[in-house]
Amino acid sequence: xxxxxxxxxxxxxxxxxPPPPANERFARSPVLTQPKGEAMHxxxxxxxxxxxxxxxxxxxxxxxxxxxxxxxxRRRFMxxxxxxPAPMAQRLCRIDPExxxxxxxxxxxxxxxxxxxxxxxxxxxxxxxxxxxxLVEREWSRIGLGALLMQRLVDECRRRGLGELWGYVLxxxxxxxxxxxxxxxxxxMLPGEAGTAQIRLAL
Numbered sequence: 531x532x533x534x535x536x537x538x539x540x541x542x543x544x545x546x547x548p549p550p551p552a553n554e555r556f557a558r559s560p561v562l563t564q565p566k567g568e569a570m571h572x573x574x575x576x577x578x579x580x581x582x583x584x585x586x587x588x589x590x591x592x593x594x595x596x597x598x599x600x601x602x603x604r605r606r607f608m609x610x611x612x613x614x615p616a617p618m619a620q621r622l623c624r625i626d627p628e629x630x631x632x633x634x635x636x637x638x639x640x641x642x643x644x645x646x647x648x649x650x651x652x653x654x655x656x657x658x659x660x661x662x663x664x665l666v667e668r669e670w671s672r673i674g675l676g677a678l679l680m681q682r683l684v685d686e687c688r689r690r691g692l693g694e695l696w697g698y699v700l701x702x703x704x705x706x707x708x709x710x711x712x713x714x715x716x717x718x719m720l721p722g723e724a725g726t727a728q729i730r731l732a733l
Contacts, residue, residue: 583632590645649679659694696730
């Protein structure tokens, strides 16, 4: 080896950096987590996240149910219930995406996150229609959350190409009847059930 070559190699060896440890060379790149759902702000400044319901929401669904007044439970389930059994809560959170869709409004400003509202549809393939249900916690009502959930359900039905969205509403539930009227639903009284109306929206 010539003197010049030796000097070059010596210079390179003095300035060369040792290779990084294996755990750095082969470490995975950090995964950037995507936020779940859409951030929503109420008229009074509160923040919620609108997203699809998940199997892990069972406890939040049960806690929300316990906060509901008896009257709201009867309006939603058409009969009185003191608590939401675990099997029913699990069923509500584990939907069949081909035949159902469900959206929740989550309050993530508290720990654990609390469910403040939920809207869902159950699809009847043969009739090309869907039945809806919407529930908003009383302290979060009258600020547009019911309308938000209903509009999301209408949009989902149209996206799926369904011809009609319908549901049962107790006549005493005036806020829901008024909301559905504003959205274009038509109410029909059920024969033999003076206190219940069936409301329908042609899509």
